[in-house]
Amino acid sequence: MSTKTPVIEVEHVNLGQNGHLVLEDISLTINEHEFHAIIGPNGGGKTTLLKVILGLIRPDSGTVRVMGGTPHEMRVHLGYVPQFRTFDFQFPISVQEMVISGRLGHLTSPFRRFSQEDTDAATEAMETMQITHLKDRPIHDISGGERQRAIIARALAGKPSVLLLDEPTVYVDSPTAVRFYDILSQLRETMTIVLVTHDISALSPDVTNISCVNCRLFTHHDNQITDDMIAGAYPCPVELIAHGVPHRVVPDHDNRVFGGRK
Numbered sequence: 001m002s003t004k005t006p007v008i009e010v011e012h013v014n015l016g017q018n019g020h021l022v023l024e025d026i027s028l029t030i031n032e033h034e035f036h037a038i039i040g041p042n043g044g045g046k047t048t049l050l051k052v053i054l055g056l057i058r059p060d061s062g063t064v065r066v067m068g069g070t071p072h073e074m075r076v077h078l079g080y081v082p083q084f085r086t087f088d089f090q091f092p093i094s095v096q097e098m099v100i101s102g103r104l105g106h107l108t109s110p111f112r113r114f115s116q117e118d119t120d121a122a123t124e125a126m127e128t129m130q131i132t133h134l135k136d137r138p139i140h141d142i143s144g145g146e147r148q149r150a151i152i153a154r155a156l157a158g159k160p161s162v163l164l165l166d167e168p169t170v171y172v173d174s175p176t177a178v179r180f181y182d183i184l185s186q187l188r189e190t191m192t193i194v195l196v197t198h199d200i201s202a203l204s205p206d207v208t209n210i211s212c213v214n215c216r217l218f219t220h221h222d223n224q225i226t227d228d229m230i231a232g233a234y235p236c237p238v239e240l241i242a243h244g245v246p247h248r249v250v251p252d253h254d255n256r257v258f259g260g261r262k
């Protein structure tokens, strides 16, 4: 029997923002080499949960362990791909300069220059994301899909053990998203992947685990989106995950839930 090694352990996390409870009693374990999707409606707390895991926001109560340590201690093992819109693409740097900036967490001093190891890691990350041909182009001069790949290459340059991505397919078309998910599936051989998205119609068939967040967390520790997860997390009809989408991971379901409730 294979043993699972937890890399992220969230226990009884509560967090309020501006007097509103955003995360309520969240407990979640993500094991090594999982491709874990965190889904949920807009404003449901997905990004906030990701930031708690990354140690960017402290919960009001509860604990977060990353590879047995605190998120702060283990920061160098976490690769973070924030939402696309948080990047300033007018910054006058090339794709290669952007990608190698993902090595900053590995510098032992802010005054140290990038080493050959840093350059090699950036080169490898650009190869993985298939953007080597763009390396000398200014980042303001490439397409949205290419920018998205550059952001992910930047995270990969840090050689993370866990890659956390926030809405990575929002600005890419369907064929690009499919290629992108193929790359993520390959990356899973060497790292754990945590992907946040509200767009459950575009989930990869290779996702191994799905958790649903809407203040509280609903999960079944596998890759099924079940009636009770949807009923718990989505306050309104969810036809968007329904029919005609290839590779869907929704099992037989109760029309009362999927047809529009509440």
Ligand SMILES: Nc1ncnc2c1ncn2[C@@H]1O[C@H](COP(=O)(O)OP(=O)(O)OP(=O)(O)O)[C@@H](O)[C@H]1O
Pocket (backbone or CB within 6 Å): 017, 018, 022, 040, 041, 042, 043, 044, 045, 046, 047, 048, 049, 198
């Ligand atoms: N810094 C903050 N101050 C006040 N409220 C906040 C802050 N950050 C998040 N919130 C609120 O917390 C809730 C959850 O936000 P969050 O961004 O985590 O949701 P999400 O599920 O990622 O949404 P989306 O799919 O729209 O990106 C929202 O109601 C949001 O307005």
